[in-house]
Amino acid sequence: MNIQYIYAVFVLIILCLLCSSTKYISVNPPEDFQIVDPGYLGYLNIQWQAPRNLSNLSDCTVRYKLQYRNTDSQRWEALITTNLHHSAGFDLNTGAVAKIQTLLKGHCPNVSEMQSKWIETTFWPSLEGTLESKIKNFRCIFYNWVYVECTWQPGTNLPPEANYELYYWYYGMERAMPCANYTQSNKINVGCIFQNQDLVTYTEIFFCVTGSPESTPLRSSYSLLKLQNIVLPPAPEQLLLARSLAKPDEIVFEWKPPEGEAPPQCLQYEVQFKAAADTWKSMPIQMETEFTFLEPKLNHTFCARVRGQVNMYCADDGFWSEWSHHECIKVPPKVAMPVADLLFIAIGVVAMLVCITVVLLWATCKRTLAKDKLSYPVESIYHLSAR
Template sequence: MEGPVILCLLWAAGVLGTPATSSEIPTEAHPPPVINFSVSVKNLCTIYWIWSPPEGVNAKCELWYKSHLGEEKMVSKNNFRIEEVALNERICLQVTSQCNVESTNTSDPVEMCIEPPQGDPETAVKRLQCIWHNLSKMNCIWLPGKTAPPDTKYILHYWYNTLEKSLQCTNFYVEGQFNGCSFDLLEKDVSSSDKIQIMVTDTTGAIRPSYNIINLNNVKPDHPILTNLSLQNASLYVEWESPANFRSNCLVYQVEVNNSKSMEHKVHEPKSKCHISETPPEPEGNSKNKHCFVIHDVDPDAPYTVRVRAKASRFCFEDNDLWSAWSQKKHIGQNHDSKIHTITLLFIPVAISISTLLLLLYLKRLKIIIFPPIPDPGKIFKEMFGDQNDDTLQWKKYDIYEKQIKEETDSVVLVENLKRTSQ
């Protein structure tokens, strides 16, 4: 109790003076605003805002800067801010200065904006999206703008951190209504935190440029390669090779099994590996990332059809449900209807061939019945007049012969008569 008593005595004697009230405590002053505020764009979508500290700041003031980009706020001692933003809209950054990280006494805001690209927004491409295929190739597709000329020749530029400057995509293609372009992007060249900056425009500048920031989470692997099926002790073993470029824990799989006998269809998601004892080990240094899944209690007499697909695991990438295509189907088991099916397939073309031959013969005969051959008029007239001419000639020959005989006979008679008269 001696301390408070001594303080009260000192205040009473006027040594310490009277304590200050709350209204008499000096408040923190507002610092002046920042100066030399500027903005610039590098690469394709990297925006640099930079400013200088305000002038005339109290020496006791430890300057901090609060910047507002839309609804996103950031407090930092840095006198700059760098953001990757798609430049399709007007983008503004507001900056204020303050003397404490949690201070509410801030300077007046200073704003600097980036204007959107010039051109009719209806000409810009729509629904621009990119998928990272098998960690090796980036495929980007888009729809043409509503008022874009139909003969537009598009240009796609891309950039990521390890590139010194943006590059132009050259492998263009068309998928239905979509236009697209693909470029190489290997996993070793980027990290999971990197982003790909994309800009699509045209060769003539007739359409408005369109920008996009692509996160490396839209990953679609190639389909697995189904290598082996085997039946062992009423269990079906399925073995496949995973797509290249992926670590073993970065993919999940689905195994589709169809029983043709019972018409049963099941899709399994393997959670653990199995081992096929009959499979010989791979030579050292030549092994591939193989996986195996076993399905128990199967019908050994039933025919099965199996295929596999994969997608990126959430342990390595964001779960975007982009499954690969299904692998080629493999069959195992005896199909009791296979012989009948084979015989039927062989019988059908033979039956069709015989039927076609019989039909051709029948049509030929039917044609003769319906359209009998027409006699040749020339031949008929030739036969008619040819016979008469022959008979006429024969009659003429007969008359001449008779005349010759008659004349000769008469001549002989005449000679004999003359001889008799002379005697």
């Protein structure tokens, strides 16, 4: 019993010595954590400084885990980085929130990875102007990859001298630029038209509609769009319907992509058809410009139309075009053959089979008689020699 007690005390002493010889390291969260607005209409800078207590830890790998979102969203965007800053797009109609922690990894701590506590910061845009002065129903359409038209509805209770101005920015621009071509209603700006060279595809474009500096401050409205997701192509052209030469029971639809800047490989199509006075029925979405359909029964007039949209390989969303002009084809009715004709055909077939049978029997008998005549002389000679 004494030996076990002495052994336990010895092990405890060894553990205490090991613990006392280990240098305890704690990790602090980053410092000066903040969200900064550089004036890019929602493209914000998130920046921070490294913790001071990590300056002497040369054997450590220091990283930062960053998460951010809009205040009205439940979905966090996340990344792990060694940088001290990150930029991202936000919807400034609400606030922006971000949180961060320090990650320590390497030979300096006695664990595989050490984490600091989280710290959080929030950014709120300016709320100048009354909420009633904010525009409504902001919408942009990219017409056939040629020009963009953005429209909105004015707010209510505007002062007589008030008016709206639109600004836009995308990555690569030095500063936000104002609209150069407004559309108006009752001398109030209610839209802006951009030519293709003014904007770029496949990048985020930030828009802000606010009050002009000369007028009473109006509440700002922010939007974030990608041009390829707001394309409205023209309707497909030259829709043709024809009966298939190889299979008369099939009708072939053919059309051409619309002319213009819309890449043909970026379009998909919806085909609708109807027979006579029926309602339109849709077929599955397809990317080919040809469709084959089995002729409907008991209908003598068959109509079709088609429309287009940017497909999933070129965009995440888009507008359907107008329907093409519908085309119709008259299908000859399938007339049932009279019973008398069917009976006549059946009699003819039976008569033909009888004739073929008689001919075959006659040929067989003829070959049998021929064999009998050839074998008679040989048998006679055999009998005479035997005598």
